[in-house]
Amino acid sequence: xxxxxxxxxxVIVGLGWTGSILALELARAGLExxxxxxxxxxxxATDFNIGTAPDELRYAVRHDIFLRPRQETLxxxxxxxxxxxxxxxxxxxxxGNGVGGAGSHWNGQTWRFLPDDFRLRSHMIDRYGEKIMPExxxxxxxxxxxxxxxxxxDEFERCLGISGKAGNLKxxxxxxxxxxxxxxxxEYPTPPxxxxxxQELFMKAASGMGLHPFPRPSANISSxxxxxxxxxxxxxxxxxxxxxxxxxxxxxxxxQTCVLPALVREPNFEARTECEVTKVNLSGDGKMxxxxxxxxxxxxxxxxxxxxxxxxxxGLFNVRLMLLSGIGKAYDPNTGEGVVGRNYAxxxxxxxxxxxxxxxxxxxxxxxxLGAALDDYNSDNFDHGPHGFVGGASITNAHTNGRPIMYxxxxxxxxxxxxxxxxxxxxxxxxxTNVGAQGSVMSYRANYLDLDPTYKDQYGRPLMRMTFxxxxxxxxxxxxxxxxxxxxxxAMGAKTTQINRLNTPWNVxxxxxxxxxGGTVTGSDPKTSVLNRYLQSWDVPNVFVxxxxxxxxxxxxxxxxxxxALTYWAxxxxxxxxxxxxxxxxxx
Amino acid sequence: MQxxxxxxxxxxxxxxxxxxxxxxxxRRSLLATAALLITTSGATAKVVTKVLPxxxxxxxxxxxxVPGGWLFFTAEEAAVIEAIVDRLIPTDxxxxxxxxxxVTTFIDRQLTGPYGGHDWLxxxxxxxxxxxxxxxxxxxxxxxxQYRQGLAALAAYCKANFSGRSFVDLSGxxxxxxxxxxxxxxxxxxxxPSRTLFNAIYANTVEGFFADPIYGxxxxxxxxxxxxxxxxxxxxxxxxxNPNKPYTLPPVAMQGRQAWGER
Numbered sequence: 001x002x003x004x005x006x007x008x009x010x011v012i013v014g015l016g017w018t019g020s021i022l023a024l025e026l027a028r029a030g031l032e033x034x035x036x037x038x039x040x041x042x043x044x045a046t047d048f049n050i051g052t053a054p055d056e057l058r059y060a061v062r063h064d065i066f067l068r069p070r071q072e073t074l075x076x077x078x079x080x081x082x083x084x085x086x087x088x089x090x091x092x093x094x095x096g097n098g099v100g101g102a103g104s105h106w107n108g109q110t111w112r113f114l115p116d117d118f119r120l121r122s123h124m125i126d127r128y129g130e131k132i133m134p135e136x137x138x139x140x141x142x143x144x145x146x147x148x149x150x151x152x153x154d155e156f157e158r159c160l161g162i163s164g165k166a167g168n169l170k171x172x173x174x175x176x177x178x179x180x181x182x183x184x185x186x187e188y189p190t191p192p193x194x195x196x197x198x199q200e201l202f203m204k205a206a207s208g209m210g211l212h213p214f215p216r217p218s219a220n221i222s223s224x225x226x227x228x229x230x231x232x233x234x235x236x237x238x239x240x241x242x243x244x245x246x247x248x249x250x251x252x253x254x255x256q257t258c259v260l261p262a263l264v265r266e267p268n269f270e271a272r273t274e275c276e277v278t279k280v281n282l283s284g285d286g287k288m289x290x291x292x293x294x295x296x297x298x299x300x301x302x303x304x305x306x307x308x309x310x311x312x313x314x315g316l317f318n319v320r321l322m323l324l325s326g327i328g329k330a331y332d333p334n335t336g337e338g339v340v341g342r343n344y345a346x347x348x349x350x351x352x353x354x355x356x357x358x359x360x361x362x363x364x365x366x367x368x369x370l371g372a373a374l375d376d377y378n379s380d381n382f383d384h385g386p387h388g389f390v391g392g393a394s395i396t397n398a399h400t401n402g403r404p405i406m407y408x409x410x411x412x413x414x415x416x417x418x419x420x421x422x423x424x425x426x427x428x429x430x431x432x433t434n435v436g437a438q439g440s441v442m443s444y445r446a447n448y449l450d451l452d453p454t455y456k457d458q459y460g461r462p463l464m465r466m467t468f469x470x471x472x473x474x475x476x477x478x479x480x481x482x483x484x485x486x487x488x489x490x491a492m493g494a495k496t497t498q499i500n501r502l503n504t505p506w507n508v509x510x511x512x513x514x515x516x517x518g519g520t521v522t523g524s525d526p527k528t529s530v531l532n533r534y535l536q537s538w539d540v541p542n543v544f545v546x547x548x549x550x551x552x553x554x555x556x557x558x559x560x561x562x563x564x565a566l567t568y569w570a571x572x573x574x575x576x577x578x579x580x581x582x583x584x585x586x587x588x
Numbered sequence: 589m590q591x592x593x594x595x596x597x598x599x600x601x602x603x604x605x606x607x608x609x610x611x612x613x614x615r616r617s618l619l620a621t622a623a624l625l626i627t628t629s630g631a632t633a634k635v636v637t638k639v640l641p642x643x644x645x646x647x648x649x650x651x652x653x654v655p656g657g658w659l660f661f662t663a664e665e666a667a668v669i670e671a672i673v674d675r676l677i678p679t680d681x682x683x684x685x686x687x688x689x690x691v692t693t694f695i696d697r698q699l700t701g702p703y704g705g706h707d708w709l710x711x712x713x714x715x716x717x718x719x720x721x722x723x724x725x726x727x728x729x730x731x732x733x734q735y736r737q738g739l740a741a742l743a744a745y746c747k748a749n750f751s752g753r754s755f756v757d758l759s760g761x762x763x764x765x766x767x768x769x770x771x772x773x774x775x776x777x778x779x780x781p782s783r784t785l786f787n788a789i790y791a792n793t794v795e796g797f798f799a800d801p802i803y804g805x806x807x808x809x810x811x812x813x814x815x816x817x818x819x820x821x822x823x824x825x826x827x828x829x830n831p832n833k834p835y836t837l838p839p840v841a842m843q844g845r846q847a848w849g850e851r
Contacts (some may be wrong), residue, residue, distance in 0.1 A: 029850060033603070040634075041634060041640055041641055043640060043641075045642060045646075045647075046642060046643075046646045046647055046648065047647075047648060049647040049648075050822060051647060051649065051842065051843070052647055052648060052649045052650070052692075054800075054819075054820035054822055055650070055800055055820075055842065056798070056799060056800070057795060057799035057800065057803055058650060061795060061799075062702075062703055062708075063708070067706040068709075069708065069709050069710035070707070070708055070709060070710055070711070073710045076722075076723065077720070077723070078720070078722055082720060083716070085716050085719050085720075085726055086710050086712070086721045087710070087723075087724065088706075088709050088710045088711065088724065088725045088726065089709050089710075089724065089725045090722055130592040194828045194830075196828060197829060197831035197832040200831060204639060224795065237822060237823040237824065237825055238823075238824040238825055238828050239821070239822040239823060239824060240824065241820075243823070248822065249822075260640070261640070264637070264638065264639060265638065265639075267637075269637065270635060270636070271635070271636040271637070272634070272635055272636075273634045273636065274634055294645055297634070306849065330748075359832055360832050360833060360834050360835070361832075362824070362827050362831075362833075362835055364817055364818060364824065364835075365824035365828050366628040366824075366828035386634050402817060404811060404812065404815055404816075404817045405794060405795050405798040405799060408794075408798070408815065416771070416790075417675070417676040417677065417767075417790065418675065418676070418678065418764070419678050419680045419682075420816070421677075422677055422678070422680065422682055422685070423682060425814070426682060426814050426815055426817060429815040429816060429817075430815075430816060454713070454714070455712065456705075505722050506722060507721070507722040507724075508722060508723060508724045509722075509724040509725075
């Protein structure tokens with residue numbers, strides 16, 4: 001039986017990007033805030049110390065700072081005719097753990113989605129007719145527009161000090177930036193990172209083809225910066241230890257760098273770490289949350305009552321907590337009814353590898369978001385009519401690192417071991433680069449999340465089951481993008497190129513992307529969404545859910561910029577509307 | 589963080605023996621403190637409030653591997669691993685291979701740690717006999733069990749198929765042929781999939797050849813020197829400022845450079 005603790009105004013589940021921002025802002029608004037985090041406290045000076053941080057084996061290969069599957073994992077299968085089995089070792093995606101969450105170990109690519117992405121369904125049908133929509137899709141418009149979110153994108157980018165070059169300032173196209181982006185109210189907080197030699201070749205080749213390359217927006221920041229909370233960052237040194245690592249330099253935006261130093265000084269904030277929330281408690285009629293139950297490091301159970309419950313765990317685990325707590329109706333793929341777990345989506349990866357002669361790309365001099373990108377083939381920036389697919393991709397030339405356990409590419413057909421392999425590894429390291437397409441994934445009736453009937457976590461609660469595969473629309477799109485990438489690679493002057501088509505079926509082993517979206521989507525209709533436009537539960541109005549689980553489908557970008565914008569957007573609604581008059585912010 | 593902020597925080601940080609100082613305690617902070625006391629009286633939550641939980645000089649380093657002897661392998665097993673990794677990444681005109689770079693020591697020490705027991709992985713059953721290829725690792729065997737059972741099966745296979753000779757006694761050509769058969773899963777061991785053993789050794793060999801030397805492999809940073817990886821210098825602003833130029837400085841590891849190789 002859980003022992004009951006004194007009531008708090010706000011309980012936050014998970015202390016990553018969304019949890020730390022909400023905690024800071026709500027504590028400053030005068031509320032008593034407690035954040036409950038199942039992983040350990042992590043800080044730059046201790047956990048990401050420069051003497052221990054650049055350790056590829058420990059962090060990138062053995063997954064030292066990630067969520068350990070022993071603590072929680074998912075089961076997976078490609079379609080509902082198969083039996084799901086547990087993801088025993090992370091591969092395709094890497095959930096974070098501990099204070100900072102995945103915001104500690106990310107690469108830092110911080111995009112805004114395009115205006116068309118927010119009204120994808122109506123835009124595509126208006127322009128091309130119903131016939132372009134893929135079979136079995138559940139694509140839906142977002143319940144807010146790009147213009148409504150813009151001030152909150154801006155706020156999040158200022159919190160992180162994002163480096164980049166605006167392409168559209170208040171409607172005026174700017175040279176050097178992305179001409180396809182939605183209008184921005186202000187320039188990026190810091191100038192773009194310097195680019196490497198391969199990006200120089202990419203920008204030149206792409207411009208020559210009539211495309212519009214630009215340095216991609218980066219949370220590995222280019223110059224010293226102090227954000228709105230008084231937290232300061234130092235310039236990136238291009239060390240090449242970003243994704244899968246914490247940053248020792250205070251150069252990669254993370255909760256540790258940008259929020260926690262201010263947050264811990266708020267006297268009415270408290271964090272409890274190594275405590276796992278197991279359930280959101282509901283009132284007798286199920287219409288209000290009364291708090292959460294958590295288990296501490298000794299296995300003791302506690303009840304934390306609170307007036308407001310904010311789910312800020314990694315998106316997938318927010319979905320699971322909703323399912324386990326019975327908030328909202330679980331999605332049933334057979335009837336198409338129910339919403340929690342519906343519209344799970346992901347990201348495609350395809351492209352081309354380019355081999356050169358006599359160059360020194362120096363791949364180790366890198367940053368997680370260093371790279372040049374173009375959006376000519378993203379969203380609906382090009383005519384989809386002749387292609388018969390929905391969606392698009394951001395195309396990038398990047399070196400994020402040259403860490404040799406995982407990065408020692410060889411041309412296809414090279415022996416996998418022996419002296420010939422060794423020679424190929426040596427000869428290729430400096431002269432290979434990649435043009436990659438990170439593509440959108442639409443939502444489908446067949447791709448969803450629910451509770452597994454067989455496998456349990458350490459507390460005996462069912463694991464979540466992921467049923468997912470790439471659908472024909474995504475395969476067609478990603479493979480078309482791979483051809484575009486190869487054209488650019490050839491124009492860069494590559495001696496030889498290799499095309500990398502989308503790997504199908506979706507396989508949990510090779511790393512692909514920690515961009516898992518959907519499951520608690522935001523929308524205008526409670527029949528097809530879990531949350532209203534303020535990320536507030538339709539069913540239990542004192543529960544709000546943050547993260548990429550709120551996306552109705554995924555766009556051709558990394559999600560964190562949009563996750564951050566949505567957090568500030570929901571925060572604004574909580575502060576300006578909900579706290580004044582607690583209750584449903586949108587009437588059904 | 590700002591410099592000012594950092595010194596303020598250091599000033600604020602109280603060593604464990606000192607009581608934190610609170611000036612002008614408001615009703616709110618009184619209540620917060622009360623809540624804290626109630627919380628900590630019974631719960632083992634690590635509670636963070638008002639100051640960062642940080643102590644001077646506290647970091648979490650790994651323990652450097654000291655080469656010499658075997659902690660997991662028997663002498664016979666170690667000899668077979670030495671012979672295998674020497675074929676996978678041979679010493680040749682390009683420089684030292686896996687054996688000379690200490691990869692066997694690397695694997696031995698890795699197997700004694702959390703990796704060797706799959707300590708961090710989800711190891712609850714039931715274990716499926718017929719997982720899909722897309723479902724990844726589904727074996728109940730830990731790396732320690734894979735090596736122990738796999739090497740025993742390899743020894744039995746060699747004894748039966750090479751007139752009683754052990755793997756280490758085979759010619760280079762025989763070793764390569766057998767390894768290639770294991771890689772493809774074409775060689776059938778008694779009671780253990782040959783491919784599973786190959787995959788484990790192969791993955792760990794590449795890891796040991798390229799991991800920081802602190803783990804016992806990549807001796808003298810041989811793997812890094814082969815490809816021109818400068819190691820953990822953590823500052824390549826000079827390289828970014830000079831695109832397409834060869835990098836000429838020698839590599840550096842977590843324990844530095846000169847000291848490495850001294851035993």
